[in-house]
Amino acid sequence: xxxLVEIKDVCKIYNPGENEVRALNHVSLTIGEGEFVAIIGQxxxxxxxxxxxxxxxxxxxxxxxxxxxxxxxxxxxxxQSDVRNRExxxxxxGFNLIPSLTALENVELPLIYRGVGxxxxxxxARAALKSxxxxxxxxxxxxxxxxxxxxxxxxxxxxxxAPPILLADEPTGNLDTASTKEIITIIKRLYxxxxxxxxxxxxPGIAAQAKRIITISDGMIKSxxxxxxxxxxx
Numbered sequence: 001x002x003x004l005v006e007i008k009d010v011c012k013i014y015n016p017g018e019n020e021v022r023a024l025n026h027v028s029l030t031i032g033e034g035e036f037v038a039i040i041g042q043x044x045x046x047x048x049x050x051x052x053x054x055x056x057x058x059x060x061x062x063x064x065x066x067x068x069x070x071x072x073x074x075x076x077x078x079x080q081s082d083v084r085n086r087e088x089x090x091x092x093x094g095f096n097l098i099p100s101l102t103a104l105e106n107v108e109l110p111l112i113y114r115g116v117g118x119x120x121x122x123x124x125a126r127a128a129l130k131s132x133x134x135x136x137x138x139x140x141x142x143x144x145x146x147x148x149x150x151x152x153x154x155x156x157x158x159x160x161x162a163p164p165i166l167l168a169d170e171p172t173g174n175l176d177t178a179s180t181k182e183i184i185t186i187i188k189r190l191y192x193x194x195x196x197x198x199x200x201x202x203x204p205g206i207a208a209q210a211k212r213i214i215t216i217s218d219g220m221i222k223s224x225x226x227x228x229x230x231x232x233x234x
Contacts, residue, residue, distance in 0.1 A: 001032035003069070004164065004196055005054060010063030012049050012219075023049040024060070025219035031198065033164070036191040038199045038210035046219035048169075051200045055088055055167050056080040068164075085114050088165045089158030093173035095150045097142045097157075103129060104138040107157045114161065128156035132186055148179030155186055159195075166190055168199045172206060184209050 012024040023046050031037055041047035052058035053065060056072055057080070065073045072083055084090075097106045107125040116124065129138055132152040142150050151171065158166060168187065172180040188209065191197045199210060207213050211230045215223045 001034070003030055004033045004035075004067070005029070005031035005198075006064075006066040007053070008064040008066075010053065010060040010065060012046075012053065012058070013061040016061075022219050024053070027063075027216075027219070027221055029214070029221065029224075031196065033196055034191075034194055036188075036197045036211040037214060038201060038207035038212070039214045039216060040201055040204065040207040041216040042202055045217045047200050047202075047216050049219075050216060051167065051169055054198060055090060056084045085110070087163055088167050089161075089163040091151070091154050091158050091166065091168040091171045093170035095142070095147075095154045095174075097150055097153055099142050102139050102141055103134060103145070103153045103156075106142075106153055107160050110157060111160060116161070124160045125156070128160040129153070131159070132156050146179065147175050148182055151175060151179070151183050152186065155183070155190075159190060164196055166195050166197045168197070170201055170203075171199065172203075180206075 007027055007029040010024055010027045011022060014021045014023060027050065039047050039050060049058070053060060056067070059074055063073070064071060067083065067087060072080065075083065098109065101109065104125050107128055108121045111121040111124060126138065129135065132155050134149065134152055134156065137145060137149060145153070171187065172183050175183060184206070187197055199206060201207050208227065208229060211227055213225055213227050214221060
């Protein structure tokens with residue numbers, strides 16, 4: 001399996017000195033292309049800091065982070081932004097949709113920032129919304145949709161330009177049981193289609209859906225296992 005993510009001895013320290021906080025403490029981790037990984041930890045465990053590192057939203061205090069073989073550890077904000085746009089599709093707990101835009105317009109928005117032409121933007125956005133079962137909701141705005149439908153718009157936005165990594169931060173945290181099941185089914189299907197999926201969660205039930213489970217606590221990886229109960233089905 002080809003390496004996609006490689007983190008080497010990474011530390012993230014806030015307030016260096018007497019009152020320093022080690023959010024990440026000498027973390028090393030490799031994720032291969034096409035893996036389905038859950039990173040689980042309680043509040044304050046370091047999982048959000050690790051997600052920010054994986055998503056090129058932050059840089060380590062020390063250590064190295066290679067993404068597709070490229071050292072992204074100490075890039076400038078603009079360089080990290082370019083990498084994020086090219087490599088990573090984000091799904092957040094809070095959906096992060098723009099209320100005044102339709103589903104189609106929300107999915108198109110990041111494509112505008114990436115310089116995709118109008119006709120191609122429209123094609124990609126429509127295809128992404130169809131793939132998450134929202135063919136008939138493209139002209140609806142967020143307040144006209146359920147939480148589950150809004151999260152499906154967010155997934156469509158994340159996958160529209162087929163980034164190799166799907167990074168989901170508590171993707172079902174604001175959803176009821178039925179919507180949670182729908183979203184996990186979609187995420188599993190995207191994994192089966194060949195994407196690398198990384199879910200950040202505090203919920204053991206969500207983590208149990210993944211093929212590999214990494215547990216983080218006190219800024220350190222405590223366990224990294226292949227899920228013995230994983231069911232390779234949608």
